[in-house]
Amino acid sequence: MTRSYDTIVIGGGLLGCATAWMIARDGGQVLLVERDQINQHASGSNAGSLHFQLEYRMIERGIEAARTAAEAMPLHLDAARLWSDLPGLCGQEIEVKQTGGLMIAEDAHQIDLLEKKTEIERSWGLDNQMIDRAEIDRLAPYLSDRVVAAAYCPTEGKADARTAGPALARAALQAGAEIETRTEVTGLSRQAGRWHVAVTSAAGATTVSAESVVIAAGVWTTRIGQMMGAHLPTIPLALMMTVTQRVPKLIPHLVQHAGGRLSLKQALDGNILIGGGWPARLIRAEDGEPNFGAKPELLASSLSGNADMAIRVLPELSRIPAIRSWVGTTTVTPDQLPLVGPVPGQPGAFVATGGSAFTLGPSFAQVLAALIAGRQPDTALTAFDPARYGRQ
Ligand SMILES: Cc1cc2nc3c(=O)[nH]c(=O)nc-3n(C[C@H](O)[C@H](O)[C@H](O)COP(=O)(O)OP(=O)(O)OC[C@H]3O[C@@H](n4cnc5c(N)ncnc54)[C@H](O)[C@@H]3O)c2cc1C
Incomplete structure (x- = not known):
């Protein structure tokens, strides 16, 4: 007999786990299916930056x-609130520190950009302000003298990407969700008002059914959309990160740069994480399609470019050995805005993805859980409506 649920969530990254937890907490019967292991992909290999200011790529x-x-x-504003409440709300230990973030400038052009950006952000209600070098000396004396101004957002910070997804998966299980890992969704069809989801695991192939499905598949979103005949365009990005050995407390903030790709932060255990969007090389199959299952290739130019920039603004780093660099694949949308809401032309199907879905994961999950419960989300979704890209 076909097992049936209220909702099936496809994908066990941070977003899928948070969504399954919120739906189960609302009393929904939910099954999360993950092809690999929980948190195995972007959600477990990212920089853990909680950036609520507009990022450099924006x-x-x-x-x-x-x-x-x-x-x-x-x-972003919802995410800032949700992350700080998340450990208490889900009853799990999650390492979240919102001790402020600085987007730094080294010249007049970058200061101008930061001033205009800050004005826009403040008009939306983000607590963000320009600070000068004297204030930087007080707040962030670890930064090089080259840094002449910064935009300071007190709610920014970091969370531990290795543990946040698994903590939310535990919260989902405790709230009554079922989770099946090493279980791949291979087909989706809608019959008699329900979704029939074909899944394959070591136990064999079977079908489960649900009133609604949630696509929380990160870089695989477009492919899952294609299974149901929906057009959900995303652009894959392979990125790299580097981490140093542990050092005594040096950087209490998230540091980003207004003139280039850089993020810096120090984990609770003392390691400094260096990233900010430097590319790695996606591996492609013979037909030219990206192979998301394969690890991207590290690029020497990114490794040195990222290190140069990091040392320029944090000279102390030149004395701290790096111990590991790694790569991961994430996704952005063609217009850089998140893709969040009902899948066009597919009743009962919902999707969320977009750049920085670690920072925004709890906000996306809150919207999805509301839509599934038939509630109007607090956030207006027009700008993020997947229908903006048209139907296939
Ligand atoms: C190096 C790097 C650094 C980053 N830094 C940051 C940062 O500092 N801050 C930030 O906000 N964001 C950052 N990001 C982006 C962020 O990691 C992602 O946006 C976010 O983790 C996406 O979460 P997700 O749950 O949507 O997707 P994922 O974590 O990719 O999870 C999707 C899951 O779906 C599963 N899946 C796919 N297809 C199927 C199928 N057919 N059946 C079953 N399961 C399936 C996959 O196996 C996967 O586990 C970074 C990304 C990278 C790679």
Whole structure:
């Protein structure tokens, strides 16, 4: 007999786990299916930055692009609140520290960009302000003298990417969700008002059914969309990160740069994480399609470019050995705005993805859980509506 649920969540990254937990907490019968292990992909290999200011990738094309990206600010504001409440709400230990974030500038052009960006963010309600070098000396004396100004957002910070997803999976299980790992969704069809989801695991192939399905499949979102005939365009990005050995407390903030790809932060155990969006090389299959199952290749130019930039603004780093670099694959949307809401033309199907879905994962999950429960989400979704890309 076909097992049946209220909702099937496809994907066991941070987003899928948070969504399954929130649906189960609301009393829904939910099954989460994950092809590999919980948190095995982007959610477990990211930098853990909780960035609520617009990121460099959103401002590098100028202030008009920043204005568009700022339409996602309500989701950023929700995420800032949700992350700080998350450990208490889900009853799990999650390492979250919101001790402030600085986006730094080294020249007049970057200061101008930061000033305009900050004004836009403040108009959406983000607590963010420009600070000068004297204030930087007080707040962040570890930064090099080259840093002449910064935008300071007190709610920014970091969370431990290795443990946040698994903690939310435990919360989901405790709330009554079922989780099946090493179980791949291979087909989706809608019959008699229900979704029939074909899954394959070591136990064989079977079908489970549900009133609704949630696509929380990260970089695989477009492919899952294709299984149901939906057009959910995403762009894969392979990225790299580096971590140093443990050192005494040095950087209490999340540091980003207004003029290039850089993020810096120090984990609770003392390691400094260096990243910010430097590319790795996606592995492609013979037909040219990206192979998301294969680890991307580390690029020497990214390794040195990221290190140069990090040392330039934090000279102390030149004396701290790096111990590991790694790569992962994430996704952004063609217009950089999140893709969140009902899947067009597919009743009972919902999706969420987009860049920085670690930071925004709890906000996305809250929206999805509301839609599934038939509630109007608190956030207006028009700008994120997957239907903006049209049907296939
Ligand atoms: C190096 C790096 C650094 C980053 N730094 C940051 C950062 O500092 N801050 C930030 O906010 N974001 C960051 N990101 C982005 C962030 O990691 C992702 O946006 C986020 O983790 C996506 O979470 P997710 O749950 O949507 O997807 P994922 O974590 O990718 O999970 C999707 C899951 O779906 C599963 N799946 C796919 N297809 C199927 C199928 N057919 N059947 C069953 N399961 C399936 C996959 O196996 C996977 O586990 C970074 C990404 C990388 C790679």
